[in-house]
Amino acid sequence: MRYIAGEDRGQAALLPATIDDYVATDAPVRVIDAFVDELDMVGLGFGRAVPASTGRPAYDPRDLLRLYVYGYFNEVRSSRRLERECRRNVEAMWLLRRLAPDFKTIADFRRDNGAAIVGACRAFVMLCRDAGLFQARLVALDGSKFRAVASSKKIIGRKEIADEVVRLDRRIADYLAGLDEADDAEPDDAPGAVSAAITALHARRAELGRLAAKLEDEGRTMLVEGEEDARPMGKANGPKPPSYSVQTAVDADSGLIIHHDVTDEVTDKRQLHPMARATKDMLGRTELTVVADAGYANGAHASACEADGITPCVAASRSVNSQGDGTLFDRTAFVHEADTDTLRCPAGRTLVRKQLHRKKRNVTYVSLDCSNCALKPQCTTAERRFVKRHLDEDALSQMNARATPDLMARRRCAAEHPFGTIKRMMAGGRFLTRNLKGTRAEMALSVLAYNMLRAINIKAAAA
Structure with a gap:
């Protein structure tokens, strides 16, 4: 049996008259x-x-x-x-x-044109909204790590800087000590060779000093040389590669990315309110409902969202009962009296405010008297009961109650699919550009391409 054969390359052909064909x-x-x-x-x-x-x-x-x-x-x-x-x-x-x-x-x-490219990406989202491709009845937030251009070998900390400074100082001293001897022994050498080497070493020494000062000023333990906006990130054991955190807000019904951002935040803890507020402002809404995983749980952000007309649905990560062997009354057994800012224990006794911890955003309450309490064996083994309550306890509890299993399943289906597609389009999720300015422009192009592909598929399915 013969194979399917192509045309002879020398055969004249009548091609279409225009490239549009x-x-x-x-x-x-x-x-x-x-x-x-x-x-x-x-x-x-x-x-x-x-x-x-x-x-x-x-x-x-x-x-x-x-x-x-x-x-x-x-x-x-x-x-x-x-x-x-x-x-x-x-x-x-x-x-x-x-x-x-x-x-x-x-x-x-x-x-x-990084900022303008980001604007073009937003313009396409507005075009999709005006065309009725999404209603944004529920917005799913999610974050993912994307590799930076820089190599893991470029990660440098205080110890590495100090060690290299010692080596450089030793080399500079050796050059200076042998400068006259080298000139006498090899008079025909290029006259500026040694001085050029010393100048290069001094320049490197000054750069290390700048990096050390940056670590000190920003309170960081390490940075990525050559791409200082990137940070070591990831969940794998061992060294973390230089990466960026990409945040997305996805319409749960259509799968379109409404808003996105590239940050140097290692975790999602401080992203709930900024992402939700930016999405709400972009859509021009007075109200918005967002859902996110437990990585976004943050009491201060939950309260800020509610103050801005945003309803967060996030499974809050709360500490387990650590009282006694875990069988004593948990903090949830104590009722907060907002009028007096006190707690009422299961026995009806009052716990008063003792100490405010601003950094941890909680308040410690203590019982005035636990003597002769019939429920004390079930409450504490100490003389008096102490209870810590989060400053945003009400917002956290309401946010956690809204995060039902069905809603979290919708979040997973909506938010994780776009990242999978974009990482495939980006060769596994690695940027070609450096620092936040470049990576934000590149991610805007990726999101624009994804949204355009998604919009075409939605229109094709509806036809």
């Missing part, structure tokens, strides 16, 4: 083109959005944005690979009308 009418690249074409490039703050009247003409920022969105949509993020796509990919040729900018121009565009 090569791109299907329902191809996603047409969605990218239409969206970027309607953006207010000046309002978003893109550089060179208004052509210069003199000098060499520049590339239209719309074309470069089209190229980047198309690249991230198709898992092509490198500026050099995007340059190659412009010369061999029919859709890229159609999108840029056969323009082929060099990789430096492409890379500079992403570097110089």
Whole structure:
């Protein structure tokens, strides 16, 4: 049996008259083109959005944005690979009308227009909202770690800095001590070779001093040299790689990412209120319901959310009963009297406020008298009972009560799927750019590509 055979490469063919005929009418690249074409490039703050009247003409920022969105949509993020796509990919040729900018121009565009790219990502979310693709009746918050460009070998702490300073001082001293001897023994050497080496060592010494001062000023134990916004993060045992924490707020019904951010926070403890408030402001809502996992449990943030008209549903991580052998009355058995700021024990006796712990955000209450109490054997083995109550106990309890198993299952299905898709599109979840400025621009392109893919699928399913 013969194989399916292709045409002879020397055979003349009647090709389509225009390049537009090569791109299907329902191809996603047409969605990218239409969206970027309607953006207010000046309002978003893109550089060179208004052509210069003199000098060499520049590339239209719309074309470069089209190229980047198309690249991230198709898992092509490198500026050099995007340059190659412009010369061999029919859709890229159609999108840029056969323009082929060099990789430096492409890379500079992403570097110089980070804030504007984030604005373009938000503009697409607003477009989806106005088109009725989501209602944001429930918003799921989640965070995930994305690897930084820097290597784990670039993580440096106070001990490493001190050790390298000692080595540098020794080398500088050796150079200076043997300078005259080396010049006499080898007079034909380049006259500036030794002094250049000493200058380089002094420059490195000064850089180490700056890093040590930064550690001291920011109260950190270590930082990533060359990418100081990154921090060692992760759950695996052993050394943590330099990473960033990416936060998302996802519509639970449609799976679209409404809001996102890239932070250097190692945990999610301080992200509940900032993410919920930013999502609410972006949507222009007066009320919002958000759900998150236990990593977001924070009493102060729960109270702040309720004060801003946000209803948080988070499973709070509370300490277990540590009274006696765990069988004595837990703090939940004591009723708080808000009018007098006291606690009432199961026996009806009063515990008064004794001490405020501002850092831990709790108050210690103590019983005035536990003598002759019939329930004392079930309450404490000490002379009097002490109870600690969180300053935001009511907000924490209500937030925890709302986090039902069904709601947490919805959160998991809604929030974790986008991260899986984005990490696949980003080669496992590693940035190509450095520091928060660059990574925020790159994540905005990834989120825009994901939302665009999701919106296309939603429309296709509804057709």
